[in-house]
Amino acid sequence: MVNSSLGKSALVKSEADRNKDVLTTDNTDIYEIEIIRLASDGTGVGYLDGKATFVPGLLPGEIGRVRIRERKKRYQRAELLEILKTSPERQTPLCKAYSQCGGCALQHMNYEYTLFWKRQWVGDALRRL
Secondary structure, three states: OOOHHHOHHHOOOOHHHHHOOOEOOOOOOEEEEEEEEEOOOOOEEEEEOOEEEEEOOOOOOOEEEEEEEEEOOOEEEEEEEEEEEOOOOEOOOOOOOHHHHOOOOOOOEOHHHHHHHHHHHHHHHHHOO
């Protein structure tokens, strides 16, 4: 049972507590990474030094040059600087606003590959039930 005298603030991490887990980086943290899967939001996932690294815009099988923008204890986020090896599933997005808008996160991959990943995500979610 939770001690109600602590109040709600004792049960929820404060914004300051969450932010102290973030390690800032400078602009020299540039690496090459190979993406092995997609997160459910379409972000590429690869590993650098054993740490999950999320890179928007890269597909599985692609290798890119990235800059680490945010480091946390268990994962990090990176910005794509350059695609070094392109996946055969990559296509030119149909929407001209794709790179600025963010409303359609999967347009850079062909339709069949999009369906494959959507099935993966649904299966993953059902296995967690």
